[in-house]
Amino acid sequence: MKKLLGLLLGLLVTGSVFSEDIDSVFTLKNSPFFTDLIRKKHLIQPLRSSEFNFIKPQFKHLKTRRYQFFKSGQDFFIHFNGSGFLYQLENPTDSVLTFKRIDDTENYNYNIEAFLFTHQKEIYNIGGYGFWRSSGTLRKYNHKDQEWDAEPIDQEIHLPYVNQLGTSGQLTWFNTNTEHLYIPFQTIINSGVKSSGEDDEIVKKVYRLSLATKTWKKLGKTHPDYFDLLQKTKWVLATDSGQLICFNHKVYQINFEENIIKENTDPSLAQSLERINNDHLVYYDNQTIYYLNGKTWQYDSVKVDTAKFEKANFKVWKKNNGFVTFWIILVVLFSGAAGRKEIQKRRKKLLEDAANKIPISPSVKIKFNETEKQLLNLLLEKSKQNSTTTITEINYVLGIKDKNVGLQKKVRSDVMKSINEKFNFLQDGDTELVCNIRSQADKRFFEYYIDKENIELLEIMLREES
Incomplete structure (x- = not known):
């Protein structure tokens, strides 16, 4: 300046x-x-x-x-x-x-x-x-x-x-x-x-x-x-x-x-x-x-x-988490839900149920596929130990460790995007379940983790699906 x-x-x-x-x-x-x-x-x-x-x-x-x-x-x-x-x-x-x-x-x-x-x-x-x-x-x-x-x-x-x-x-x-x-x-x-x-x-x-x-x-x-x-x-x-x-x-x-x-x-x-x-x-x-x-x-x-x-x-x-994007995600996950107040009510109840270890209602349960669950279990285990997960570890779990770099990036991006979109309906904003930070060893790369505030809720979600 x-x-x-x-x-x-x-x-x-x-x-x-x-x-x-x-x-x-x-x-x-x-x-x-x-x-x-x-x-x-x-x-x-x-x-x-x-x-x-x-x-x-x-x-x-x-x-x-x-x-x-x-x-x-x-x-x-x-x-x-x-x-x-x-x-x-x-x-x-x-x-x-x-x-x-x-x-x-x-x-x-x-x-x-x-x-x-x-x-x-x-x-x-x-x-x-x-x-x-x-x-x-x-x-x-x-x-x-x-x-x-x-x-x-x-x-x-x-x-x-x-x-x-x-x-x-x-x-x-x-x-x-x-x-x-x-x-x-x-x-x-x-x-x-x-x-x-x-x-x-x-x-x-x-x-x-x-x-x-x-x-x-x-x-x-x-x-x-x-x-x-x-x-x-x-x-x-x-x-x-x-x-x-x-x-x-x-x-x-x-x-x-x-x-x-x-x-x-x-x-x-x-x-x-x-x-x-x-x-x-x-x-x-x-x-x-x-x-x-x-x-x-x-x-x-x-x-x-x-x-x-x-x-x-x-x-x-x-x-920005605009009106149109919000409703697209909402329709896919809830199909029967109507109105912003109803969404906020459901979100509040989910968090309360998670805190009280009450099973999640089938009508609002998030359906992670098997690949997503494998990755989430890895991230969850590392995050509970206050550790991050490297790209190499993620590639191994996703079965792409021997693929070319371009394909690895695409698969990682698609899987994490799907996870975060499925989780994002719980938050009235741009909260992500899978977060990332720059690697301390090499700033060119990211490492991934689950935010502490979401660990307990994620554990219940994965347990309910098993």
């Missing part, structure tokens, strides 16, 4: 001298990288902002500002961070590219680190920082007036920010097909009013903005493992389906629309991607990453085979 506030202070100080002449034109040596990019007819996400100066601003206060290259339709642009400055390419086929300024805006420094995106032929940015606070304002470039207009949305949601990336835009993603914009959490800054701690400034909820209706929807709690990943990664790239993230010798594929995270554990792929650093211009297209080295002017690419990614054991967000 100190890095961000330092940047904010510097840009606010320079704002007072933006009455000087600002560059009206930039030139840039052409490259096959730009030629290929400009020729592409489909959507390409805005290029990641580079620290290397591909263009040479003369105006001194632009020399320290980062900027983004991006396409809108067949047009190619440059946009400067923290401003409305917009430059459009005039001569895409020449050996020297010329970008001419097309906006007529003043610099207000209210949208530092805003997220830039395009839809059809419209150019937008959202959020950013200015005057010691963050905002959730949505802005659209008005081609006729050459100004940025504020677009009304139903509520103010702030963009995420992490220090090691140095920009909030990299963690936000827009899907032009569905017109959905996603943020994995909020970072709220209001230093002009009060000084708050890091925890007070972060809202760990995933939100989705519908560009069509201009409304935000809260999707659920940011999964703690995904949040931890975002706090530590130094490499993020937007793709056509979400993001690629490198961390700890793995590459993660984030799919916001389906709430799925996949991983590739091949360290050579992670190493290849992490070498594409802030000296490069880079974009993703059709399972390939294209990049241009600003220092050597070398144009190259890396293939990313998405078929080699396997589903990770965590998601983007943890779904």
